[in-house]
Amino acid sequence: MALIFTNWWSGYIPKRIITFTLCIIAIIICYADRSIMAIAIVYMTKEFNWDHSTQGLVSSSFYFGYLTTQIIGGACTDKFGGRRVLSIAGVTWSLFTLLTPISARINLYCLILCRICLGIGEGATLPCAQSIISRWFPPEERSRAVSILCVSNFFGMIIAMPISNKLGSSRFGWDSIFWVFGFVGFIWSVIWHFYGRSDPSDYFGISKEELDWILESKSSACSDDNFDHYQSGSSEHITITDDNHGVLQSESDALLPKNQSSSRSNNIHKIPWKLILSRREVWAIMLGQFFSSWGFFILLSWLPIYYYEYFHVDINLIGYYTALPYCTYVVVGSIAGYMCDYAINKLKIYVLTVRKSFNLIGTLGISISLLLVTYLAKTSLEGLTIMTIGFALYSFQISTVNASQFDIAPKYSGLIYGLGNTCAIFPALFGVALTGWVLEITNNDWSIIWCMCSLFYIFGTASFFSLGGGEVVID
Numbered sequence: 001m002a003l004i005f006t007n008w009w010s011g012y013i014p015k016r017i018i019t020f021t022l023c024i025i026a027i028i029i030c031y032a033d034r035s036i037m038a039i040a041i042v043y044m045t046k047e048f049n050w051d052h053s054t055q056g057l058v059s060s061s062f063y064f065g066y067l068t069t070q071i072i073g074g075a076c077t078d079k080f081g082g083r084r085v086l087s088i089a090g091v092t093w094s095l096f097t098l099l100t101p102i103s104a105r106i107n108l109y110c111l112i113l114c115r116i117c118l119g120i121g122e123g124a125t126l127p128c129a130q131s132i133i134s135r136w137f138p139p140e141e142r143s144r145a146v147s148i149l150c151v152s153n154f155f156g157m158i159i160a161m162p163i164s165n166k167l168g169s170s171r172f173g174w175d176s177i178f179w180v181f182g183f184v185g186f187i188w189s190v191i192w193h194f195y196g197r198s199d200p201s202d203y204f205g206i207s208k209e210e211l212d213w214i215l216e217s218k219s220s221a222c223s224d225d226n227f228d229h230y231q232s233g234s235s236e237h238i239t240i241t242d243d244n245h246g247v248l249q250s251e252s253d254a255l256l257p258k259n260q261s262s263s264r265s266n267n268i269h270k271i272p273w274k275l276i277l278s279r280r281e282v283w284a285i286m287l288g289q290f291f292s293s294w295g296f297f298i299l300l301s302w303l304p305i306y307y308y309e310y311f312h313v314d315i316n317l318i319g320y321y322t323a324l325p326y327c328t329y330v331v332v333g334s335i336a337g338y339m340c341d342y343a344i345n346k347l348k349i350y351v352l353t354v355r356k357s358f359n360l361i362g363t364l365g366i367s368i369s370l371l372l373v374t375y376l377a378k379t380s381l382e383g384l385t386i387m388t389i390g391f392a393l394y395s396f397q398i399s400t401v402n403a404s405q406f407d408i409a410p411k412y413s414g415l416i417y418g419l420g421n422t423c424a425i426f427p428a429l430f431g432v433a434l435t436g437w438v439l440e441i442t443n444n445d446w447s448i449i450w451c452m453c454s455l456f457y458i459f460g461t462a463s464f465f466s467l468g469g470g471e472v473v474i475d
Contacts, residue, residue, distance in 0.1 A: 015197070015206040016136045016214065020145065022188075022196050023129045024152045026086060029185050030125045031156030033097045033118065034062065036177050038304045039164035039319055043174040044104065052444075054108070056436025059301040061112040063428040065119025070425065073124025074131065074418025075271065081198030082132040085124050090192060092121030094185030101175035126153075126421060131414025134406065135199035136214065146403040147337020151395065154326040154333070157300070161326075165319030271415060272474065281408040281469030285420040288359075288401035288468075291460030293424035294431045295366065295453035301432045302449070303387075310446055311380035321384055325391035333395030340399040351407055352470030359400035363461040365393020367454040374447045401464055409474035427456070 041055055050058070069089075077085045096118040103114035129149055137145045160181070167176045197203040200214045276282055307313040307321045336358065343354045369390025377383040405416040435449055442448060 012207060014210055015203045016200065016210070018195055019132065019136055019197060019203070020148075022192055023086075023132055024149060025188055026090065026125060026192065027129060027149060027152045028156035028159065029090075029181070029188055030093060030122050031153035032160035033093055033181050033185060034122060035157045035300060036160045036164045036181055037062070037100075037115075038301055038322070039161055040168060040174045040177050042304060042308055042315060042318065043168045047174075048104070048108075052436040052439045053433075054436070055305070056301075056433040058108075058111060058115065059436075060429055060432035061115040062119040062122075063297070063425050063432070065116035065121075066123040067119070067422060067425040067429065069120050069123030070127060070418045070422035071415070072418075074127030074414040074416070074421075077124070077128040077131040077198075078271075078412060078414045081202070082128045082135075083192075083196050083198045083202075086128045086132075086196065087189060087193055089121050089124045089128065090185060090189035093118055093125075094121075094182050094189060096121065097178050097185060098182030100178040100182075123421075127414045127418035130405070130417040132198060134410050134413040138214070139406065139410065141341070142403060142406045144337045144341050146406070147333055147340070147398045150398045150402050151330045151333040151337075154329045158323045158326045158330065161304070161319035161323040163319075165316055169316050271412065275474055276409070276412065276416065276419075279408070279469075279473055280467045281404070281473055282416055282419065284464050284467035284469065285401055285404050285408075285416060286423040287463035288404075288460050289420035289424035290427060291456045291463060292363065292397070292401065294427035294456035295370070296424075297428035298431055298435055298449065298453055302435055306446060307380065307383070309444060311383055313380050321380070324384060325388045328388050328392040329395045332392040333398045336396045337399050340403075350470060352468060355400040355404060355407075355470065356465055356468065358396045359461055359464055362394045362397025362400070363457045365396070366390045367457045369393070370450040370454045374450045401460075401468075404464075404468060408469050408472060410472065412474060 037059060041050075041058060044050070045055060073085060073089070096114050099114050100111070100118070103110040130146070133142060133145045133149065163180070164177045167180060168174045170176060200206055200211050303325075304318045304322045307318055308315060313321055340354055340358055343349045344351050369386050373383050373386045373390075377386055401420070402417075405413045405420070409416055438448055439445070
C-alpha cells in the first residue's frame, strides 16, 4: 500500500484511486436517483391524490426493470469490461430520471414504464462495480473496498433526501428534484467515458510501478492457503477484461506486447453455470440477499412516509429524519469494513468466522431496533433515535454477504453478485407493493410491516450461517 501512496507526493494520482472514486460516485448518483422518489412521492401524492396501494405500485415498479439487468449486467461486465457496461447504464438511468416528471403528468402507466426503464439502467451498476473491484484490488483489500462501495449507496440517499426536500418545497416544485439529479448523472457519464477503465492494464498513463504492484499483489494471493486451488506462483488463472477486444485474458498476458499475447488471449473462458448454481456457498449469497433485502427496500421506500403519517413529522423535515440513520450507517459501516479486514488479515481469524460474526451483529441489531420502534417509540424523536442506532449496527453486515463472492469465486465475482442481487429484487418487487396493500387493509398498522422485516432479517442470517463458505470453490 505504501508503494501506491508515495507517488502522491510526486504529483501522480494512482489510477486505481481515480477508477474507484468514479465507481463510488456512480453508486452515489445511482442510489440518489432511486431514492428521491421516496421524498418526491409525498409531494406527488398531494398533487395526484394517490392511495397507499398506488404509492406502493409506483415505488416497486422500479425493481421490475432493475431485476432484468442484474445477471446480464454482471455477466457482460465479467466478459466485456466495466467501462462499456457502466457507460451505457449511466446514460440510461440519467435519461429516465429526467423524464420522470413528464411521464407522471401524462398518466400513471407512463410513470410506471419510466420507472421500469430507470431500473434497467441501474440494475447493472452494482455488479459492474463489484467486478471492477476484483480487477483493481488484491484480496486483502476487498472487504474495505466493498464496504466503502456499499456505504456509498447510503451516502447517495443522505445527499438525496434533504436536497429533495429543499427542491420539492421550492417554487420549482417536485419536478426540479428529478431535473437536478438527472443532469448530474449525465455529467458523471461524460467523465467516466474519458477516465473510467475496466482493469489496470487498459488504463493509459498508469505507471509501471502501480501496475506491477496491483498485478503482483493479486498474483501472490493465488499461492495463499485460501487460494490453494491456483498453481503456486502462476497468474494464469486470474483473468481481466480487455476493453479493446472484449475477451478475457490472463494478467500476465496484459503485461506482454499485443503481438506476443494475442494467441494466448484467444482462450475465452465459458461461464460454468452448472457449477455455480450447484454450490451451497452461492446459494448462501442468493438467499442472504433475498431475505435481507426485504427490510432494506421497504425502509428505503416507506420510511419517509412512515415518519410523515405515523409521527406527523413536518413535510419539510422528512428528508433530514430519513437521512440521519443512513449517516450513521455510512460512518459505522466504513469502520466495520476496516475491522473486518483487520480481523482477517492481521488477527488471522478465519474469514468465514469473521463474516458470520459481523453478519449476526448487523441483522440482530436492525431486527431488534425495528421491534423497539414498533412497541416502544411514542414520539418522532424516540423513533428517530432507535432507527439511528439500528442502522449503525446494521452496517456491520456490509462486509459479509456482500463480499462473500470474493471469497468463493473471485473470477466470477460480478456474475455471482448479480445472481445475489437478482434474488434481492424479488422482495422489492412484491414487498414494497405489498406494504401499501397491507397498510390499506389494516388501517395503517405499521407494526405488521416492521415485524415482517425483522423476521426476514433473521431468516437471512440463518441462511448465511448454514450455507456460507470462506474458501474459493469455483475457479
